[in-house]
Every structure is written in structure tokens, then in C-alpha cells.
Amino acid sequence: MQGILYEEASVWQFLFITCAIGGWTAWRTGKSVAENWQSFQRLLTYVALLGFAIRFVHHALFGGTMFSLQYYIVDTVVLLLFATAGFRYYLTKQMANNYYWLYEKASPFSWKAK
Secondary structure, three states: OEOOOEOOOOHHHHHHHHHHHHHHHHHHHHHHHHHOOOOHHHHHHHHHHHHHHHHHHHHHHHOOOOOOHHHHHHHHHHHHHHHHHHHHHHHHHHHHHHOOOOEEEEEOOEEEEO
16 A cells, blocks of 8 residues: 555554544544534635645655645545544534524434424
8 A cells, every 4th residue: 555545654654644633633624614604615625725734744754745646635535534524523513403493413424304
């Protein structure tokens, strides 16, 4: 997988930077967008910018390439998964709590009409 999904010498570097640090930041970004009732398109914009920030961390700490489209896309897709999960989780929570007479949670990521 090295060279396809990540360029570092160890998969642990990729998991720590992209999944742990970037994933947590992306989750919080999704939470923030959902709590402010902003659109999913706004979330996509923020995740694209966050992808550049994570690429910079790879470059600054481990000497990775800063402007590699392949690794930027991989990092951004991973971040988008975390951000979408955070967005849907908190939007579901808001809909079920704020409109409790209309909606109830169907799962942690969706709601349904009562």
C-alpha cells in the first residue's frame, strides 16, 4: 500500500497524521458546520482546505511531497469520511432534539418522521 495510499516509510505515520489528527479535526469541522445549520457544500469547502493543511503537516514533519495530487486526494477522501460522519451525527442530534414532535432518531446518522 505504500506509494498508493501513503508515501511515508511507515503506515503509522499516515494513520497518526491523517486518521488521528486529521480525522479528529474533520469530525469537529463536520460538527461545527452542522451546529450552525450550514450546507453540506460548505463542509466540502472546509474539508478541501483541511486537506491542504494535512498535506502541509506531512511535508513539514516527514518530508512528504506538498503538492502531490494523488496523496492530496487520498488524504481529503479520508478527511471527508470523518467530516461527513460528524456532520450527519450532529445534524441528526439537532433534528431529533429541536424538532422532537416531528422527528426521532432512526440511527446515529439519520432521523425519521414520527
